[in-house]
Amino acid sequence: GYVREKIAEKFHIDRDKLEKKNNLLQKKISNGSISEDVFLAELTGSDKKTIQKIKNLIRSLNRVIYPGLLGLMKKLKRNYKLVLTNNEGKEWNEFRINKFNLSKIFDEILTSCLIGYSKPSEDYFKEVLARLNITPSELLFIDNTIKNVISARNLRIVAVHFKNPDQLIGELSLLEILN
Numbered sequence: 001g002y003v004r005e006k007i008a009e010k011f012h013i014d015r016d017k018l019e020k021k022n023n024l025l026q027k028k029i030s031n032g033s034i035s036e037d038v039f040l041a042e043l044t045g046s047d048k049k050t051i052q053k054i055k056n057l058i059r060s061l062n063r064v065i066y067p068g069l070l071g072l073m074k075k076l077k078r079n080y081k082l083v084l085t086n087n088e089g090k091e092w093n094e095f096r097i098n099k100f101n102l103s104k105i106f107d108e109i110l111t112s113c114l115i116g117y118s119k120p121s122e123d124y125f126k127e128v129l130a131r132l133n134i135t136p137s138e139l140l141f142i143d144n145t146i147k148n149v150i151s152a153r154n155l156r157i158v159a160v161h162f163k164n165p166d167q168l169i170g171e172l173s174l175l176e177i178l179n
Contacts, residue, residue: 003061007054013044029089032113036091059095066165073105076177084109085128085141087118108132119143120151129155140177142168 004022008015021043029039040051064070073082084106088096090113097103108131112118115127129136136156143149144162152159160171172178 003058006057006061007044010057011044011046011050011054018043026087027118030087030112030118031116032090034089036089039089058092059099062096062099064100068165069168070105072165072169076172077105077107080140080177081107081132083107083128083132084111085119085124085143087112089113119145119148122151122155125152125155125157129157140175 004018005015007013008018025034025039025042028034029036034042036055037048037051040046040054044051044054046054076082082105084102086093086109088111093109093111093113097109102109110128110131112124115124115131117124117127119125125141129139132139137158139152139157141149141152141157141159142162143152143159146161149159149161158175160168160175162168169178
């Protein structure tokens with residue numbers, strides 16, 4: 001993605017090699033079995049000083065892509081419990097929770113590194129359902145990655161593939177979640 005592209009560019013690392021290594025390592029960091037430092041060392045082959053610079057770059061690139069969705073989330077929160085489900089390493093998860101004040105927006109945060117499974121694994125969704133103590137029909141799952149949506153649907157979870165804010169609002173209206 002965009003962040004790896006910037007890492008490759010700034011630190012003169014071959015983009016294709018970076019993508020291949022990322023694909024091999026992503027599950028390990030998402031499931032919490034390796035730290036951010038180990039992930040970045042294996043991903044880039046860099047020394048500790050360079051890894052710190054890469055970490056700083058990653059953090060500086062984090063931003064809210066659709067700030068308008070905050071209003072939608074506040075509206076939904078009046079009638080629904082909001083739960084953030086994400087695939088994230090421990091350090092990045094803590095950084096984003098703090099930077100974007102996510103614990104004020106979401107009632108619960110169920111990150112892959114805490115659960116031990118990552119999306120699109122059906123085990124991830126089963127664990128989310130168990131932790132929330134709900135059935136699949138009681139969960140509306142919204143995600144920007146189609147394979148995660150398909151996996152959720154395979155468990156009979158109502159799932160929406162997020163493409164943009166207008167499309168999401170339209171689908172939530174069709175589902176009679178927004179009036």
